[in-house]
Amino acid sequence: MxxxxxxxxxxxxxxxxxxxxxxxxxxxxxxxxxxxxxxxxxxxxxxxxxxxxxxxxxxxxxxxxxxxxxxxxxxxxxxxxxxxxxxxxxxxxxxxxxxxxxxxxxxxxxxxxxxxxxxxxxxxxxxxxxxxxxxxxxxxxxxxxxxxxxxxxxxxxxxxxxxxxxxxxxxxxxxxxxxxxxxxxxxxxxxxxxxxxxxxxxxxxxxxxxxxxxxxxxxxxxxxxxxxxxxGFIGSPKMNFFMGAFASEYNAATIGVRPEHLSVSHTDGKWSGKVGVSEHLGSDTFLYVEVDGVSEPVTVRSTGEVGFRHGDTVHLTPDPDKIHRFDNQGLRIQ
Amino acid sequence: MARAVTPRRKTINTLAAWAIGLLIFFPILWTILTSFKTEAQAISDPPVFLFFDWTLENYAVVQERSDYMRFLWNSVIIAGGSTLLGIVIGVPAAWSMAFVPSKRTKDILMWMLSTKMLPAVGVLYPIYLLFIKLGLLDTRVGLTLVLMLINLPIIIWMLYTYFKEIPGEILEAARMDGATLKEEILYILTPMAVPGIASTLLLNIILAWNEAFWTLNLTAAKAAPLTAFIASYSSPEGLFYAKLSAASTMAIAPILILGWFSQKQLVRGLTFGAVK
Amino acid sequence: MATQHSRSAARIMMAPAVVLLLGWMLVPLTMTLYFSFKKYLPLRGGDLGWVGFDNYVRFVSSSAFWPSVQTTLVIVGGVLLITIILGVLLSILLDQPMWGQGIVRILVIAPFFVMPTVSALVWKNMFMDPVNGLFAHLWEAFGAQPVEWLSDASLLSIIIIVSWQWLPFATLILLTAIQSLDSEQLEAAEMDGAPPLARFGFIILPHLSRAITIVILIQTIFLLAIFAEIFVTTGGAFGTRTLTYLIFQRVLESQNVGLGSAGGVYAIILANIVAIFLMRIVGKNLDA
CATH class of the missing domain: 3.40.50.300 (P-loop containing nucleotide triphosphate hydrolases)
Structure with a gap:
């Protein structure tokens, strides 16, 4: 017992x-x-x-x-x-x-x-x-x-x-x-x-x-x-948070997207930014993308074999089903 | 030292240090040597250093005439007894302060230290009077108590600093494992603190052995330890150098040996943990 | 880290030590204060009533008082000066690489373990005796007139004896402090072009300042109370009567307890002034 x-x-x-x-x-x-x-x-x-x-x-x-x-x-x-x-x-x-x-x-x-x-x-x-x-x-x-x-x-x-x-x-x-x-x-x-x-x-x-x-x-x-x-605490790498215009589009004060729920492309996508550091772990690649209007670099988890380099302009698209919405108290909106 | 030193430099260091070391040690060495001379050789002019007829006669005479063993025994009882008593009282107190600290712990420690700084002469008469009233004057019990009290702050301080180094988690583990407070102190804390307790013991025996205010003022014949035994040589027997030396050698030998073992702990004990 | 249970246990286990020390402090202190306001001569009538601050005034105005203060200061100051200066030099020397370091260390520390009555007697008779002392032989060997140490140079003699006893203490503590100095600091200073003397002045000495302060304070407390060394050498004669010794004489030799107690209160106040500074340093260390 x-x-x-x-x-x-x-x-x-x-x-x-x-x-x-x-x-x-x-x-x-x-x-x-x-x-x-x-x-x-x-x-x-x-x-x-x-x-x-x-x-x-x-x-x-x-x-x-x-x-x-x-x-x-x-x-x-x-x-x-x-x-x-x-x-x-x-x-x-x-x-x-x-x-x-x-x-x-x-x-x-x-x-x-x-x-x-x-x-x-x-x-x-x-x-x-x-x-x-x-x-x-x-x-x-x-x-x-x-x-x-x-x-x-x-x-x-x-x-x-x-x-x-x-x-x-x-x-x-x-x-x-x-x-x-x-x-x-x-x-x-x-x-x-x-x-x-x-x-x-x-x-x-x-x-x-x-x-x-x-x-x-x-x-x-x-x-x-x-x-x-x-x-923000659970999950690794940490969830990305977007505020302001990014979030109001989804009727939230803040939205959160996990790095594994962002897709990245050279040609088109919802948000665009510049690749900063990219970490190649073999199985995965983590890209840190500078997006205008977001204070911290956005972390993207991608497959091991991607051809993005420092300074490349890339386009990010969140998986619409995996967007977490939070109100201005920081509480989850169902 | 991180780098090699030239042999020349090391030789100079060695010679200088040994010369100074021997100079400082010389009075002790001379006393020991003199104790093996005859009285005539002890005052011969010019003095003889090593080449004399070595004799043990002085030791026999000193023992016979002034009953060295009785004083030695008093010293052993008083120094050992006061230290053991102090440890028995000090261990629980140090445990409390090290492992269950409160806002007042620091104040209590500082206050205990302050009692050590009370000049003995300031309270000489009251203690003298109390000793007469309580029948403690010239008794080993009385002197043991006084020496225990004057050294208790040092004992508690030393134990406290040693206990502080033992992680509290280990004692908590013992508590979780079902040990009572007594078992926790007996089976876990004490064995772990053996080195610390031993050095506390050693240093306090030395301090008590050499204490020369209360031992001179509160004893007469019965309970007098070696400090008083030597003081009785101040005149006119002090003129018998060989015997004075033999008596002195016997009085300091036990403690010199203990002292050499405890030299590292001495620093911590005498600076109340301020220098480690 | 404590529960109600362990806190109450702690209180109980601390009680014996606290009660004993409290008694040891308060009882005699109260009695000393009590006597200091009385005319009290145990052998000549006993308790002769309250006299207010009479004893305090008399103690200070007696012809023996100021000389005793001066003697105390000369002895304490002299011993401090000698032990600190020699202690710093000696500890630096002992920190150097050499053969037989451990043995030298033991030789240097030894005097500290010699009981005060022994060292006083040995010095008095075997070294400072004007006829048979080693110093006398040494002086004669150079054709000089032997010195009557304990009567003609009594204060100096006592300072020598006490310094010999306390030099090991100062050396040992300063050596411990030096050994805690990061040798990279010295090497950095050397790289920066500092010659040995500058390294001593700018690196070693500042590093030692805390240890030196502690040595000064602790020694002062013990030196203010030296007793046996005077008791067996001069018995307070030839200008070697310190404040401690004067009080001892008032109380036990002339049995003027009231006067002696007033002196005791002065001594307590004096020691406390030094103690406060020491406790500050120790207390700070406790927080760290």
């Missing part, structure tokens, strides 16, 4: 309210990602759920019991920290066994569980090493192992991949997803990287300044962002 309900919770540090009243429902077995720019309160929210911080008001419900006043150790949650927070003076085995030792399990039971977890995580050969002798990816797995052995109601991940290099990050992303597939335990995952959010989540919670901007599946957020912030 691992159903978590946040009921009108708030958090203030002194006079500063970092989380205004907030409701959220996390279902058993769900992989939920909190995503948002740094300082949006996503880590604070995770720490509130963990019990490492007190809520200022409101209630946290875990599996039907009010956990608001329960200390972190008793909530049945396990956490993987950004720095991994391994105990440097203990071997890998002792690190993983620590929560079991605190729970008062006997030595044989501890060993059995540690060995099982080590096998799943490919750590069997490293059990007698100290964390300092491990690579970043291995440390990450030890931290996960320490969380797994407790068989928690839910796993909490606080930006667990941000200290890894790019290649390893992709690997660990897959491993965590696979772990979720096999354990089917609730996972709450905090990241500022929308790619991680899109690739891993069942449900994404987009936060800004402590406020939930939108909750939904990755594709819901991609196709129907509720406002300009979500539209």
């Amino acid at each position: 691992g159903q978590i309900t946040l009921n009108q919770i708030t958090k203030s540090f002194g006079d500063v309210q970092v989380i205004p009243p907030l409701d959220l429902q996390i279902n058993d077995g769900e992989f939920v990602v909190f995503v948002g720019p740094s300082g949006c309160g996503k880590s604070t929210l995770l720490r509130l759920i963990a019990g490492l911080e007190d809520v200022s008001s409101g209630a946290i419900d875990i599996d039907g019991t009010d956990a608001t006043e329960i200390p972190p150790a008793k909530r049945g949650l396990a956490m993987v920290f950004q720095s991994y927070a391994l105990y440097p003076h203990m071997s890998v085995r002792k690190n993983i066994a620590f929560p079991l030792r605190m729970a008062g399990l006997d030595k044989a039971a501890q060993d059995a569980k540690v060995d099982a977890a080590a096998k799943v995580l490919n750590l069997t050969d490293y059990l007698d090493r100290r964390p300092g002798q491990l690579s970043g990816g291995q440390r990450q797995r030890v931290a996960i192992g320490r969380a797994i052995v407790r068989e928690p109601a839910a796993f909490l991940f606080d930006e667990p991949l941000s200290n890894l290099d790019a290649a390893l990050r992709v690997n660990m992303r897959l491993e965590i997803s696979e772990l979720h597939q096999s354990l089917k335990t609730t996972m709450i995952y905090v990241t500022h990287d929308q790619v991680e959010a899109m690739t891993m989540a069942d449900k994404i919670v987009v936060l800004q300044a402590g406020v939930i901007e939108q909750v939904g599946s990755p594709l819901e957020l991609y196709h129907t962002p509720r406002n300009r912030f979500v539209a």
